[in-house]
Amino acid sequence: MKKKELILGVIILVGVLMIFSVLFCYQRVDAGYEGIKVNLYGNNKGIDNVSLVTGAVIFNPITTAIYEYPTFVQTVDYPAFSINAKDGSSFTVDPTISLKIMDGKAPEVFKKYRKEDIREVINTTLYNYVRNAFRVKLNAYTTDELVSKREEFENNIENELRKELAKENFQLEQMTSGLQYPETLVQAINAKNKAVQDALKIGNEVKSVEADAKKKIAQAEGEAKSLDIRGTAEANYNKKIAASLSLIIVQQEMIKKWDGKLPVYGMTPTLFKNISK
Numbered sequence: 001m002k003k004k005e006l007i008l009g010v011i012i013l014v015g016v017l018m019i020f021s022v023l024f025c026y027q028r029v030d031a032g033y034e035g036i037k038v039n040l041y042g043n044n045k046g047i048d049n050v051s052l053v054t055g056a057v058i059f060n061p062i063t064t065a066i067y068e069y070p071t072f073v074q075t076v077d078y079p080a081f082s083i084n085a086k087d088g089s090s091f092t093v094d095p096t097i098s099l100k101i102m103d104g105k106a107p108e109v110f111k112k113y114r115k116e117d118i119r120e121v122i123n124t125t126l127y128n129y130v131r132n133a134f135r136v137k138l139n140a141y142t143t144d145e146l147v148s149k150r151e152e153f154e155n156n157i158e159n160e161l162r163k164e165l166a167k168e169n170f171q172l173e174q175m176t177s178g179l180q181y182p183e184t185l186v187q188a189i190n191a192k193n194k195a196v197q198d199a200l201k202i203g204n205e206v207k208s209v210e211a212d213a214k215k216k217i218a219q220a221e222g223e224a225k226s227l228d229i230r231g232t233a234e235a236n237y238n239k240k241i242a243a244s245l246s247l248i249i250v251q252q253e254m255i256k257k258w259d260g261k262l263p264v265y266g267m268t269p270t271l272f273k274n275i276s277k
Contacts, residue, residue, distance in 0.1 A: 028056050033068040034106035040065055069106040069118045073098055073173050078127050080178070083135050089143040093134050094178030097161075099126075105169035112168075126170065133161040134177070147181070154179075 029035035080094035101109060101118070113121050137157045138146070146153055154177055162172040 027066050029066075029068055032070060032072045034071050034101070034104070036067045036069060036107050036110045038065045038067065038110070067110060067116055069101055069109065071101050071103060071106065073100045074122065076122055076126075078130060081131055081134075083131075083138045085141055085143050085146060086139055087142045089182050091138060091146065091182065092178075092180040093138075094180065095130055095134070096176045096178065097126075097130060097172065098174040099165060099170050099172050102166075102169050102171050108169050126165065126168065129164050129168070130161060133157060133164055136160065143182075146179070150179070153177075 027035075075096065075098045077096045078094075080092055082090050082092050084090055099122070109118070109121065113125065115121050134157060137153065137160055141149065141153055157177060158172070158175045161175060165172050
């Protein structure tokens, strides 16, 4: 009798467990995610006001669904698009956004969009917010202002996008606009840079030529002074030589004309004078 009761008890227990396993499920919400409990039937059909935290969740899969939204930072590289500036110039924007769901706001996001996969919201709805934010802010600048005030524009668009995403319970962490200038503007900037570089190059060449000319002038002046000093020395030397030669020539002429007789009276003339002085 006891054996039959034991077997019956086991059968009942197994049956209860089977019914429980059918009626209830177990799911674990991991760290970095928020669980969202959704009522599928009844007056409370929709979403519970309770945001499920990390941990074990037991629920009835027939009447309830559990979804998980990541709360960690996600980086999204959106497709590039074109927007006109205030003066009509077309700019290309290729934005990259880092964002996350605000802590505790996963149920609010699900309630509004009813998407099981949060990536659908990020890649479609939020992309439209990004495009609109860029359109509003870029339209307020002219082409010249976007060149000269690039940093100001980047800050303004980031602040605008942060405000718009916060309304959707998303937190903007970082943004890169990927702003690309029109090809005509790029060519004009390159031409201007080339002109500046050429001017600098010519200026350096002129300075080099001037320095070389000054060097040659200094060398010429040095050579002229050297020649002047050398010429003065040679002139003085020649003058002395000429004076010495004149005395020798005079003596030679006297000798040629002397008949060999000495005067009888008076002093005897000196025929050869010391000309070494």
